[in-house]
Amino acid sequence: MYRRFTALCLLLLPCISSAANLQIQTWYGGAKGAHTIAHDDYCSSVTTGIEQNAIPILNQRGLKASLGLIAGSCSDAQWQTLKTRIKQGHELFNHTLTHRGMLEPGSLAPISGWDNVKEIVSAQQLVQSKLGYTMHFVAFPSDLATPEAKAFVEALPDTLGVRAAKHLYDGKAAGINEADDVQPMFVKWDSYWRDGKWSLYKPNRGNILIQHAQAAIDDGVWTYSTMHGVADASWESVPVDQYTAYADFLAAKVKSGELWVAGPSDILRYQMTRQFCGIQLNGDTIKADLSDWRCSRYASAVTVDIKLTDQQQGVFTQQGKPLVSQMLDKKTARLAYNPKLGEVKIN
Ligand SMILES: [Zn+2]
Numbered sequence: 001m002y003r004r005f006t007a008l009c010l011l012l013l014p015c016i017s018s019a020a021n022l023q024i025q026t027w028y029g030g031a032k033g034a035h036t037i038a039h040d041d042y043c044s045s046v047t048t049g050i051e052q053n054a055i056p057i058l059n060q061r062g063l064k065a066s067l068g069l070i071a072g073s074c075s076d077a078q079w080q081t082l083k084t085r086i087k088q089g090h091e092l093f094n095h096t097l098t099h100r101g102m103l104e105p106g107s108l109a110p111i112s113g114w115d116n117v118k119e120i121v122s123a124q125q126l127v128q129s130k131l132g133y134t135m136h137f138v139a140f141p142s143d144l145a146t147p148e149a150k151a152f153v154e155a156l157p158d159t160l161g162v163r164a165a166k167h168l169y170d171g172k173a174a175g176i177n178e179a180d181d182v183q184p185m186f187v188k189w190d191s192y193w194r195d196g197k198w199s200l201y202k203p204n205r206g207n208i209l210i211q212h213a214q215a216a217i218d219d220g221v222w223t224y225s226t227m228h229g230v231a232d233a234s235w236e237s238v239p240v241d242q243y244t245a246y247a248d249f250l251a252a253k254v255k256s257g258e259l260w261v262a263g264p265s266d267i268l269r270y271q272m273t274r275q276f277c278g279i280q281l282n283g284d285t286i287k288a289d290l291s292d293w294r295c296s297r298y299a300s301a302v303t304v305d306i307k308l309t310d311q312q313q314g315v316f317t318q319q320g321k322p323l324v325s326q327m328l329d330k331k332t333a334r335l336a337y338n339p340k341l342g343e344v345k346i347n
Contacts, residue, residue, distance in 0.1 A: 022281035024274050025303040026179050026220065030334070031260035033216030034267050035250065036224040038189070040095055040139065041234060042067045043074040049232030051081065053240050057230075059088060061251035066263040068095030068139050071123040079130045086133055091263030093137035097123040101141040102149055116152040124158065136265040137187075139163035139226075154185045160298065161268045163226075164188050175200055176215060177222040182271045184298075187264055189224040192238055209238070209246040217258050222267055272298030277339045281306065284346045288339030301336040306346065308333060315347040 027034050039054060041047045050067065058065055067085065069092055074082070082092065102114035120138065127133055137160060138153050145153075145165040153162055161184045175188045190212045196202040201211040209225050216223040228234035230243045238246075253259035260267075273279075277299055278289030286304065290296050305328065308314050314333045316323040319342045325335040337344060 021307045022286065023305045024279055025305065028260045028270055028303055030257065030303055032258050033220055034222040034260040034262060035213045035216045036264055036267065037063065037065045037261065038068060038224060038226050039065055039228065040068040040226060041070055041099070041228050043070045043078050044099070046234040047229035047232060049229035049234065049237060053230040054243060055085070057244055057247045061247050063247060063250055063261055064089045064091065064263060066091040066093055066137070068093050069123070069127065070095055070099045071126045072097040082131055086131060091137070091265060092127065092133060092135050093139060093264070094120060094123050094135040095139050096120065096141055097126070099141045101144060102146050103144040105142045105144065108144070114149065116149055120153055134158055136160040137162070140165060160184060161187050161264050176219060177224070179220060179222070179271065180275070182222065182268065184268045184272065187224060189226045191226045193236055207242055207245055209242065210249045213246070213250055213253070213259065217253065224264065269298045269300035270302055273300055273302050273339065279304070279337065279339060284312065286337055286344040286346070290339060295339065299338065299340045301338040304335055304337045306333045307331055312346050316344050318342055318344045
């Protein structure tokens, strides 16, 4: 018995003592959950409320949206505006060139004329030529896609994520994304409906958008809200009072540190880095293993908490350069560690 115990200690202690000193937060900044604000059909003639109402409400509160472009419909003035939106930190995603679908909503009858190269690749090229920006996330029109179109989009080198095609077609429920089981090519979402039809939530229980954001905090997950316009002629347009209450809620939860609000690419980068970069503390060094393709493709900064030893002062350097950190208490430092930028030395 004693011998077995000793052997176990020898085996386990080194792991326990090093693992106990480094903790990667599940969500950026130690938030309890993550949330995405998405507006589809940007540049269509009916989603004018995205610019007129949504963006000013978000900008006033420091919140970032992700905007799904129908790239072939954008005017010169809209391209100019989008340059500003990129500078402000909003994400743009690929919602095709013309918004021609490939399957009819409801009947799922094929729509003729869908062309992967035209709708997906040409849209990306147009955005790159107009804005010098590469979109990393794709949402299909009506969130319906054939297996062929899905495979085509997933194989493109720029694609970090794809919004889940509807449960009608995939046989899987749309909904929430578990932290340890995020599927980059099947990101689940909830759509705004005034009467709650097809949503996970019902309006008689309060604001549908707030319920979805609250679920991220309560369940420690990533929730993604799909909307079209705000107070305009678009499909299931969000009334401005509901949108304002939602933005106020998000801003308060960001301020309290409970919620991380970001675009899908940032959230996918974070989760893939956290799970597949083999981040560990080795003596006075934070190391990672970039050999997994998911790590090399997605690696970005993650929030790491380090319990300092009595010998360590809490000074961090990466490739000889000082790294900013914050003391959470006398012995715990928090920093943003990007494995792509090399090992971190702790002094
Ligand atoms: Zn759309």
